[in-house]
Amino acid sequence: MIAPPTTVDGFVTEFLLNLAQDRGVTLQDSTVDDRYLALVRTVRGHLAARRLETERAPRERKTICYLSAEYLLGRQLDNSLLATGLEDIAAEALAACGVDLDELRAHEIEPGLGNGGLGRLAACFVDSMATLGVSSIGYGIRYEYGIFRQSFENGQQVEHPDAWMRGGSPWEFPRPERARIIRFGGAEDGWAVRAVPYDFVVPGYRSGAGILRLWSAEALEPLDLPAFNAGDYERAVRAKTFAENLSKVLYPDDSSPQGKELRLQQQYFFAAASVGDVVDDLLAGGGTLDDLPERAIFQLNDTHPVIAVPELMRLLIDEHDLGWDTAWAITQRCFAYTCHTLLPEALEVWPVDLLRRLLPRHLDIIYRINEEFLLTVRERLGEERVAAMSIIAESPVRAVRMAHLATIAGVKVNGVAELHSQLLRDAVLPDFAEFFPQKFTNVTNGVTPRRFLRLANPALSALITEAIGDGWVTDLERLRELEPFAEDAAFRDAFAQVKAGNKKRLNDVLRVRDRTEIDEEHLLDVMVKRLHEYKRQLLRLLHVVDTYEGVVSGRVAASALQPRAVLFGAKAAPGYVMAKRIIHLINAVAGVVNDDARLEGRLRVLYPANYDVTLAERVIPAADLSEQISQAGKEASGTGNMKFALNGALTIGTDDGANVEIRQLVGDENFFLFGMTEPEVAALAPAYRPGESVDAGARRALDLIASGAFSGGDRSVFEPIVTNLLTEDRYMVLADYRAHADAQARVDAAYADPDAWTRAAVLNVARCGYFSSDRAIRDYQERVWG
Numbered sequence: 168m169i170a171p172p173t174t175v176d177g178f179v180t181e182f183l184l185n186l187a188q189d190r191g192v193t194l195q196d197s198t199v200d201d202r203y204l205a206l207v208r209t210v211r212g213h214l215a216a217r218r219l220e221t222e223r224a225p226r227e228r229k230t231i232c233y234l235s236a237e238y239l240l241g242r243q244l245d246n247s248l249l250a251t252g253l254e255d256i257a258a259e260a261l262a263a264c265g266v267d268l269d270e271l272r273a274h275e276i277e278p279g280l281g282n283g284g285l286g287r288l289a290a291c292f293v294d295s296m297a298t299l300g301v302s303s304i305g306y307g308i309r310y311e312y313g314i315f316r317q318s319f320e321n322g323q324q325v326e327h328p329d330a331w332m333r334g335g336s337p338w339e340f341p342r343p344e345r346a347r348i349i350r351f352g353g354a355e356d357g358w359a360v361r362a363v364p365y366d367f368v369v370p371g372y373r374s375g376a377g378i379l380r381l382w383s384a385e386a387l388e389p390l391d392l393p394a395f396n397a398g399d400y401e402r403a404v405r406a407k408t409f410a411e412n413l414s415k416v417l418y419p420d421d422s423s424p425q426g427k428e429l430r431l432q433q434q435y436f437f438a439a440a441s442v443g444d445v446v447d448d449l450l451a452g453g454g455t456l457d458d459l460p461e462r463a464i465f466q467l468n469d470t471h472p473v474i475a476v477p478e479l480m481r482l483l484i485d486e487h488d489l490g491w492d493t494a495w496a497i498t499q500r501c502f503a504y505t506c507h508t509l510l511p512e513a514l515e516v517w518p519v520d521l522l523r524r525l526l527p528r529h530l531d532i533i534y535r536i537n538e539e540f541l542l543t544v545r546e547r548l549g550e551e552r553v554a555a556m557s558i559i560a561e562s563p564v565r566a567v568r569m570a571h572l573a574t575i576a577g578v579k580v581n582g583v584a585e586l587h588s589q590l591l592r593d594a595v596l597p598d599f600a601e602f603f604p605q606k607f608t609n610v611t612n613g614v615t616p617r618r619f620l621r622l623a624n625p626a627l628s629a630l631i632t633e634a635i636g637d638g639w640v641t642d643l644e645r646l647r648e649l650e651p652f653a654e655d656a657a658f659r660d661a662f663a664q665v666k667a668g669n670k671k672r673l674n675d676v677l678r679v680r681d682r683t684e685i686d687e688e689h690l691l692d693v694m695v696k697r698l699h700e701y702k703r704q705l706l707r708l709l710h711v712v713d714t715y716e717g718v719v720s721g722r723v724a725a726s727a728l729q730p731r732a733v734l735f736g737a738k739a740a741p742g743y744v745m746a747k748r749i750i751h752l753i754n755a756v757a758g759v760v761n762d763d764a765r766l767e768g769r770l771r772v773l774y775p776a777n778y779d780v781t782l783a784e785r786v787i788p789a790a791d792l793s794e795q796i797s798q799a800g801k802e803a804s805g806t807g808n809m810k811f812a813l814n815g816a817l818t819i820g821t822d823d824g825a826n827v828e829i830r831q832l833v834g835d836e837n838f839f840l841f842g843m844t845e846p847e848v849a850a851l852a853p854a855y856r857p858g859e860s861v862d863a864g865a866r867r868a869l870d871l872i873a874s875g876a877f878s879g880g881d882r883s884v885f886e887p888i889v890t891n892l893l894t895e896d897r898y899m900v901l902a903d904y905r906a907h908a909d910a911q912a913r914v915d916a917a918y919a920d921p922d923a924w925t926r927a928a929v930l931n932v933a934r935c936g937y938f939s940s941d942r943a944i945r946d947y948q949e950r951v952w953g
């Protein structure tokens with residue numbers, strides 16, 4: 168094999184060669200784009216070599232096939248340089264050429280092929296599997312347009328297409344020779360598209376590699392030539408346009424499925440392509456179908472790929488002539504299901520009518536699986552449990568409950584944090600937990616320490632490495648060794664300086680992308696995540712408004728405020744009207760508060776548009792305070808919460824999701840807990856009357872919003888928000904208001920002693936090593952993949 172360059176000179180040569188051969192330019196007349204693409208080529212050569220090396224190594228028995236409709240990857244350049252150990256060589260080589268590496272870094276458009284937590288988790292997991300040397304392949308969809316780009320016009324969200332591939336997609340390897348045909352419909356009304364895979368090499372840190380295989384949809388025939396020749400140009404490309412629509416755009420809905428036909432087509436498209444790919448590989452390698460469960464496991468990232476279950480049955484029965492029982496015995500050992508939600512409305516169901524039209528054979532298979540399953544339910548638990556456990560829901564329309572199908576077919580079912588897994592057993596799927604007690608397990612989420620600590624926070628990484636060596640990058644529990652340094656004044660000083668430096672680094676990007684900045688002396692208070700009512704951005708905002716009202720009404724002296732910058736980052740699903748109204752309100756409050764001299768600049772609200780992985784990498788290391796304030800029992804896990812704690816922010820949070828485990832690890836004294844617990848929420852719910860006992864501070868905030876103070880005197884703009892809180896308040900913002908405000912007061916008091924604050928921050932870092940996605944993957948190996 169041709170060894171890629173691992174010296175500065177070799178790197179220079181390769182880079183210049185790529186400029187000349189790929190871009191057809193010399194260094195002198197190259198554009199940033201040319202230089203960026205030539206650099207990617209150079210680095211990609213190392214990734215390819217790594218991949219080949221990994222493939223030649225003796226195969227592990229079982230390959231983990233991670234099926235996910237979303238991968239929120241973030242930029243690739245820095246991670247690739249880190250993983251291959253080329254960081255210093257590339258920096259020196261480019262410097263020698265007079266090329267600005269930072270400019271090339273900034274040139275990369277991140278592939279945003281996911282909505283939020285679920286998609287980012289998938290990206291962390293493929294990183295960890297590659298690093299741990301787990302034989303793995305991630306399967307997904309190569310969306311031409313990822314999560315929309317968000318801008319604000321008059322404070323309101325506007326969505327723009329995310330053309331992330333404009334300028335090419337230089338990291339991927341097209342694999343047209345592995346293309347497959349995917350068929351939809353029945354015998355009479357059938358149609359088909361071609362699924363073409365594009366491989367991204369997922370480099371492990373310093374060794375190993377996995378691949379991410381993303382499917383792109385193409386028409387079987389690119390052009391209807393007779394139609395073209397007849398002058399009907401529209402009809403000539405109709406089939407092509409239709410086929411390409413399948414992988415055209417990521418659905419921007421987070422947590423509320425819309426039952427759209429195209430979405431089901433996307434799901435089947437990538438699930439079928441992936442299952443077929445794995446089975447072909449097995450047979451090509453001399454394996455037999457009986458070997459499949461020993462050789463592969465399909466990990467279902469939520470219900471989006473669950474149609475893979477009947478697809479494997481169809482493949483085994485219709486194309487490989489196995490009998491039903493043999494096929495079912497194999498299938499039942501090949502899948503495992505991870506649930507990522509607790510919201511009932513996020514559990515996917517597909518109308519039977521739609522399935523009958525699009526995938527009639529699969530519907531038949533689902534019916535038979537259900538029939539046989541319900542027979543045993545009837546026998547063991549009695550007729551009265553059948554309706555609740557059926558895969559088929561009868562109302563409001565006949566529909567397939569994908570979570571039931573996944574649970575029946577899976578070897579294991581897991582939630583994503585201790586509390587979530589418990590609620591999954593007790594509240595979401597209680598009948599199934601009783602029927603299959605041994606199936607249910609927990610794997611608490613994790614995040615990759617490479618991207619979210621080593622790369623995002625270079626200064627803290629250097630400080631940690633100086634103190635305890637660099638083993639933490641692949642063994643994050645070693646952060647424990649930092650604990651004694653919390654008592655070391657010089658270390659605390661250095662730590663505080665790192666935080667200050669990270670605020671400067673944040674400002675470097677905020678100034679360019681948003682023409683704004685934070686005051687580097689302010690406590691940086693951050694709430695970044697998708698905009699959803701259950702996450703309760705409104706709870707944070709009401710307290711901001713209450714604080715503002717206190718000063719302008721003269722009850723509180725501005726000089727008494729702990730200076731704070733409150734930073735929000737969030738996209739709303741385009742059809743989620745209330746979420747968009749909340750975005751409008753945040754921007755409106757920011758406009759008024761930031762302009763009011765009476766606050767003496769001690770309270771600032773920032774809302775940079777288009778929060779994405781790239782911005783997260785700057786915001787998280789700079790944060791002092793992490794807002795994790797969902798209604799208890801609603802956030803399955805959260806992963807931002809882990810990233811903040813690992814970067815030395817303290818959490819203000821409810822007893823929800825993985826917050827529970829973070830608090831247990833860092834200790835109560837290093838965490839600002841507030842609010843009702845999940846059992847308290849459940850107990851209050853039936854009798855909750857939000858308007859009846861509104862806290863005085865919340866009342867002042869609501870009145871000020873209702874008065875039109877943030878809408879130029881127009882009382883109608885935000886009236887629906889106020890009315891909703893006072894009459895419905897589904898997520899009990901008002902019930903938790905006082906507890907939240909009091910916790911914020913505790914934050915202020917704690918921040919007034921900077922040294923004590925820093926001590927707590929150091930302990931957060933030292934005690935959160937558990938939240939590495941490496942640990943999560945090991946847990947999957949032990950508890951799920953066996």
Ligand code: 26W
Nearest residue numbers: 284285422423424507583802803804805806
């Ligand atoms: C459109 C239907 C739909 C339904 C659910 C789309 C997306 C979902 C996801 C399950 C939502 C999601 O991203 N869940 C998040 O998963 C993270 C990773 O496990 C958790 O940390 C978050 O708490 C959870 O909200």
